[in-house]
Amino acid sequence: MSSPTPAPTRVQRPSAEVRWADELARLRERDAAAGAVVPDGWHLSPRSVVDFVLGDAGRRDGLGLETKFVGERALVERCVVALATDRGLMLVGEPGTAKSFLSELLAAAVSGDSTLTVQGTASTTEDAIKYSWNYALLLARGPSLDALVPAPVHRGMSDGKVVRFEEITRCPIETQDSLLSVLSERLLVVPELDDEHRVLHARRGFAVVATANVRDRGVNDMSAALKRRFNFETIHAISDVRRETALVQRQSDAILADAGITSTVPGDLTEVLVTLFSELRRGQTADGRPVEQLSTAMSTAEAVSVAVATGLAAAWFADRPPRGEDVVGALLGTALKDSDDDRSRLRGYLTRVAKERGGRWRELYAARDLLDG
DSSP states (O other), X not given: OOOOOOOOOOOSSOOHHHHTHHHHHHHHHHHHHHTOOOOTTOSSXXXXXXXXXXXXXXXXXXXXXXXXXXXXXXXXXXXXXXXXXXXXXXXXXXXXSSHHHHHHHHHHHHHSOOOOEEEOXXXXXXXXXXXXXXHHHHHHHOSOTTTEEEOHHHXXXXXXXXXXXXXXXXXXXXXXXXXXXHHHHOEEEOTTSOTTTSEEEOOTTOEEEEEEETTSTTGGGSOHHHHTTEEEEEEOXXXXXXXXXXXXXXXXXXXXXXXXXXXXXXXXXXXXXXXXXXXXXXXXXXXXXXXXXXXXXXXHHHHHHHHHHHHHHIIIIIOSOOOHXXXXXXXXXXXXXXXXXXXXXXXXXXXXXXXXXXXXXXXXXHTGGGGGO
């Protein structure tokens, strides 16, 4: 008797080129029909790359593209232009401002592959960036292409694809500088190989997108030589509460639906949550009153996490629609993590600000004692 066929494994988070494969296909068809100029090695035209990242909501000629990244079109256009030059693209900003997500979207649109990624840490070595060796084959056959194990940069140069370097400034400076010849001369030397294969020249389409958090040490410690080989773009937190609310609502709804939760966080409660994050991030209320900022990053990504936790807690343990008390409970584990003083700062905000506002704000004010637990 044969065993039953196992169900397909569900991926927690598909890469961008998988999640939005249909959109990418529609954009390729539009480029082909319009005779759009597509740079050599790219999958889409520059205009289509920008449309993929920002979406085309409200446009009569739109393809129904989802808004994935909320930011200024000029910023995204500069990023796309940088990828077509002989320089790298460096995205810097506060934690949680979607730098990594933007780099993923750009790689998916330009190369159709966002998985060539180096995760920068204090222990990242040049081997993890360029190439290493299969030592069994190295001992048996000597240095050869068969024994070489390509890392993301080698693969990106060979295939003409975008390579993502996450948190590059967490790497030692000498490790960062291993990119100098790659970025300036567009070649990689493997001295162990024979003359025919020693030098790898990058194919068209190859580019490097790096990210760095301004809160981490190292952004200002990069060598001047490496800085010159990057175009720097600063990614700011979303300043428009309405746009940020729409993004948090859309993303939290999708995550909750994927978890089998039929009820979502009500729109007015999501607006309160995003407003809270925005005001604590700026250190000022909408009407100009100062509030104490939290030490943690009150980012859009954190707001999505709070919204999702709010929805899950209400559905799993209260069997009712989400309320303000669920938001306060979710804030305990999601937003309060860097300093014990953040608890009193958040309580003070709820006491002084939420108390004066109506609607859902009253629910948060009534639940403020949860912060004392």
